Every structure is written in C-alpha cells, then in structure tokens.
Amino acid sequence: MRRVLVLGGTGQTGSRVATILRNEGITSRIAGAQARAETDTDAVRFVWNDRSTHEPAVRDVQAVYLLAPPLDPKPAETMVPFIDLAMRAGVRRFVMLSSSAVDVTDPGLGEVHRYLRDHTPEWAVLRPSWFMQNLVDPRHFLAKSLAAGVPLVTATGTSKVRFVDADDIARVGARALVDERSHDKAHVITGPAAFSYDEVAAILTEVTGIPRTHVAVSTAELVERHVEAGIPRAFAELLAGLDERIRGGAEAEPTSTVLEVTGTPARDFRSFVERNREALGVRP
Ligand SMILES: NC(=O)c1ccc[n+]([C@@H]2O[C@H](COP(=O)([O-])OP(=O)(O)OC[C@H]3O[C@@H](n4cnc5c(N)ncnc54)[C@H](OP(=O)(O)O)[C@@H]3O)[C@@H](O)[C@H]2O)c1
Structure with a gap:
C-alpha cells in the first residue's frame, strides 16, 4: 500500500x-x-x-x-x-x-x-456503535448538555449502549485499509461493555465529581426537544428513532471485533472518562 x-x-x-x-x-x-x-x-x-x-x-x-x-x-x-x-x-x-x-x-x-x-x-x-466522544465533541447535543450543566436527555429508557472509543474505530479501520488480505466484510465495532445512560451519568459523576443525571423521555418528546435546540425536524426524528432502537435492546451486546482485528482489547468507558476529565468539565 x-x-x-x-x-x-x-x-x-x-x-x-x-x-x-x-x-x-x-x-x-x-x-x-x-x-x-x-x-x-x-x-x-x-x-x-x-x-x-x-x-x-x-x-x-x-x-x-x-x-x-x-x-x-x-x-x-x-x-x-x-x-x-x-x-x-x-x-x-x-x-x-x-x-x-x-x-x-x-x-x-x-x-x-x-x-x-x-x-x-x-x-x-x-x-x-455510539462514540464515547459524543460526550466531549462540542458539536454533539450530549456534550452540549454536559457543558450547560443540564441532564442528559434520551429516549433510550434504561437500555444499554456499547459505547466505543473513536481510537478503536480508527484502529480497526487502519487494519482494514492496509492488511495484506482484504477483510471483505462488515465489522460491528463496540466497546468492551454496554451501559445505560443512567450508568453513564453515574460514572461521569464518580470520576469527575460533577453531579450528572439522565432523564428518559418518550421518542416524541425527544424529537420536540431536539427541534427546540435547533436540529432540523427530519434529523431530529432520525436521532430520536435511533434512541428507540436502543430502547428495544439493539445496542446492548458488545462484540470482540477490536480485539480480533487489532490484537489488543477495546478501550473501556471509565478509562475514557478518566482520560477526558478536563473536557468533561474538571478544572485543571
Ligand atoms: N457519533 C456517533 O456516535 C456515530 C456512531 C456511528 C456512526 N457515526 C457516523 O460517523 C460519521 C462521522 O464520522 P466522524 O465523526 O469521523 O466525522 P466528523 O468528525 O463529523 O468529521 C466530518 C468530516 O467530514 C468532512 N466533511 C464535512 N462535510 C463535507 C462535505 N460536504 N464533503 C466532504 N467532506 C466533508 C469534514 O471536513 P472539514 O473538517 O474539512 O469540513 C470532516 O473531515 C457519520 O457518518 C456518522 O453517521 C457516528
């Protein structure tokens, strides 16, 4: 190559x-x-x-x-x-x-x-699956909620998401690009464990010392909240629909793709939060 x-x-x-x-x-x-x-x-x-x-x-x-x-x-x-x-x-x-x-x-x-x-x-x-970076990417509505000190609002209920670090997505992508033998397949890439947004809020609180909460709303209410926040309605409906999919359990099962493709395990959510304490609001 x-x-x-x-x-x-x-x-x-x-x-x-x-x-x-x-x-x-x-x-x-x-x-x-x-x-x-x-x-x-x-x-x-x-x-x-x-x-x-x-x-x-x-x-x-x-x-x-x-x-x-x-x-x-x-x-x-x-x-x-x-x-x-x-x-x-x-x-x-x-x-x-x-x-x-x-x-x-x-x-x-x-x-x-x-x-x-x-x-x-x-x-x-x-x-x-869902990027861990959504919590620190200033363009993302979850990061915006954290920066504004308001609860994380989703329509995921208490269902779990297998958050993945963008570093691991890139590591799998790089192998697929340059390994001698083409992969010729789809890779479902996840972190090593799945968490509900209640658990996400609890880990954020524990690691950063900043109290965080999650509020579960209906899909229809989430659409309205996204629209009020300036997201175009069609995209707001798409985003809320993805939450509904999570609520149905579609994102709960971690895969071993990162380990299989790269030879090293996927990064876990708690260590992501620890590495990103400042971006998550902890004063240096
Ligand atoms: N966030 C999640 O949880 C999640 C989960 C699964 C999949 N995804 C998928 O991830 C993708 C985003 O990937 P990412 O986070 O790596 O990208 P990103 O950080 O959103 O960056 C977007 C990139 O696309 C370029 N770009 C923007 N508009 C463009 C245009 N009109 N033509 C050509 N290039 C353009 C940007 O270039 P400039 O900076 O030069 O403008 C930038 O390099 C989306 O397709 C999303 O569906 C996201």
Missing part, C-alpha cells in the same frame, strides 16, 4: 486513521471540505457535491477511507459514482464508515454497503 485517501481526514475517525497510517510509514492524503496540507502528509480539498474535487483526490491512491456526505438521506447517489470514478483511477480497496444502526439490507448507507460488497475488488464496512 503506497497511499491511502482518507475522506473526512480532519474529522474524528479520519484524523485518527491518518495518524495510525503515518506511524506505520504509509502516506495518507487527507481530504476534507477545508483540508490543508500538514508536514508529512498531503491534503486535498474534497467536497461531495463539488465533483471537480473528486478526480484529483483519487489520483495515485490505492485505498480509500470512505465517509458519507453529512446528513444526506440518499448517500448512494453521490457515493456510487465516486466509487466508480475511484476504481477507474486504480483504487482497489474501500473501507467505509457506516454505523451499527445501519444493516446491509437497509436503505441509505446500507445501499452503499451492498454496492461495495458486490462491485469492488476489496472492501470493508465499519459499523461502530
């Missing part, structure tokens, strides 16, 4: 994938809507709805880390032509970030998953 194009290379998982590859001596070309060159990597501006940015991005690369266009209900319409263009330019391997909530039979990213499986020579699909 000589060069890997990392879409979303400035984002949470892509930046970590690029760092791992760099440490292994593999050049990554970082692509982002506002990407800039760094010291020992090259970078390229890549915007999904600006097709003129696609061909320069895939020039002279052998593998692509694929991130979907944000908030696009029909990502296949944009992604499939890009995948075809990349294959014509010589790309053999695609590793796409999807989600544990999206199965291969689903519409949306499920459609791209099927396209990769059926039409590309080498592929893998990453299906991570």
Whole structure:
C-alpha cells in the first residue's frame, strides 16, 4: 500500500486513521471540505457535491477511507459514482464508515454497503456503535448538555449502549485499509461493555465529581426537544428513532471485533472518562 485517501481526514475517525497510517510509514492524503496540507502528509480539498474535487483526490491512491456526505438521506447517489470514478483511477480497496444502526439490507448507507460488497475488488464496512466522544465533541447535543450543566436527555429508557472509543474505530479501520488480505466484510465495532445512560451519568459523576443525571423521555418528546435546540425536524426524528432502537435492546451486546482485528482489547468507558476529565468539565 503506497497511499491511502482518507475522506473526512480532519474529522474524528479520519484524523485518527491518518495518524495510525503515518506511524506505520504509509502516506495518507487527507481530504476534507477545508483540508490543508500538514508536514508529512498531503491534503486535498474534497467536497461531495463539488465533483471537480473528486478526480484529483483519487489520483495515485490505492485505498480509500470512505465517509458519507453529512446528513444526506440518499448517500448512494453521490457515493456510487465516486466509487466508480475511484476504481477507474486504480483504487482497489474501500473501507467505509457506516454505523451499527445501519444493516446491509437497509436503505441509505446500507445501499452503499451492498454496492461495495458486490462491485469492488476489496472492501470493508465499519459499523461502530455510539462514540464515547459524543460526550466531549462540542458539536454533539450530549456534550452540549454536559457543558450547560443540564441532564442528559434520551429516549433510550434504561437500555444499554456499547459505547466505543473513536481510537478503536480508527484502529480497526487502519487494519482494514492496509492488511495484506482484504477483510471483505462488515465489522460491528463496540466497546468492551454496554451501559445505560443512567450508568453513564453515574460514572461521569464518580470520576469527575460533577453531579450528572439522565432523564428518559418518550421518542416524541425527544424529537420536540431536539427541534427546540435547533436540529432540523427530519434529523431530529432520525436521532430520536435511533434512541428507540436502543430502547428495544439493539445496542446492548458488545462484540470482540477490536480485539480480533487489532490484537489488543477495546478501550473501556471509565478509562475514557478518566482520560477526558478536563473536557468533561474538571478544572485543571
Ligand atoms: N457519533 C456517533 O456516535 C456515530 C456512531 C456511528 C456512526 N457515526 C457516523 O460517523 C460519521 C462521522 O464520522 P466522524 O465523526 O469521523 O466525522 P466528523 O468528525 O463529523 O468529521 C466530518 C468530516 O467530514 C468532512 N466533511 C464535512 N462535510 C463535507 C462535505 N460536504 N464533503 C466532504 N467532506 C466533508 C469534514 O471536513 P472539514 O473538517 O474539512 O469540513 C470532516 O473531515 C457519520 O457518518 C456518522 O453517521 C457516528
């Protein structure tokens, strides 16, 4: 593998994938809507709805880390032509970030998953559960609640989520990109244990000393709360629907993917909280 194009290379998982590859001596070309060159990597501006940015991005690369266009209900319409263009330019391997909530039979990213499986020579699909980083990513509504000192509000009830560290998603992704033998499968990536949001609030309180609580609401109420917070209604409904799925138990079962693919165990939630005490509000 000589060069890997990392879409979303400035984002949470892509930046970590690029760092791992760099440490292994593999050049990554970082692509982002506002990407800039760094010291020992090259970078390229890549915007999904600006097709003129696609061909320069895939020039002279052998593998692509694929991130979907944000908030696009029909990502296949944009992604499939890009995948075809990349294959014509010589790309053999695609590793796409999807989600544990999206199965291969689903519409949306499920459609791209099927396209990769059926039409590309080498592929893998990453299906991570909920990111631990949602609690510290200032764009995320959970991190916003913590920063504002208000309860975490979900429609998950008392059901559990197998939170995963973005570092582990990237570690699995990097292996899928550069292992000699292509994985040719979907990886459901989780942390080593699952927690309810009540338990999340309890661990946050214990480790940071800042009292945290969780309030369980109905799916319909969560939609209204998201809308009031400025989230567009269609996306608010999608987010609340994902909580409903959790409430039904869909995210409760941890997998051993991280250990199997990387040889080292997935990071646990408590140690994530300990490492991120400052981002979680503890004064230095
Ligand atoms: N959070 C969760 O719990 C969770 C769980 C499962 C799956 N996921 C999936 O994870 C994905 C997000 O991944 P992430 O957290 O690694 O990314 P991220 O941190 O949200 O970063 C987004 C990246 O995409 C780039 N980007 C934004 N708009 C773009 C556009 N129009 N064209 C091209 N690039 C664009 C950004 O580039 P610039 O910075 O240059 O703008 C940035 O590098 C989503 O698809 C989500 O569904 C999330």
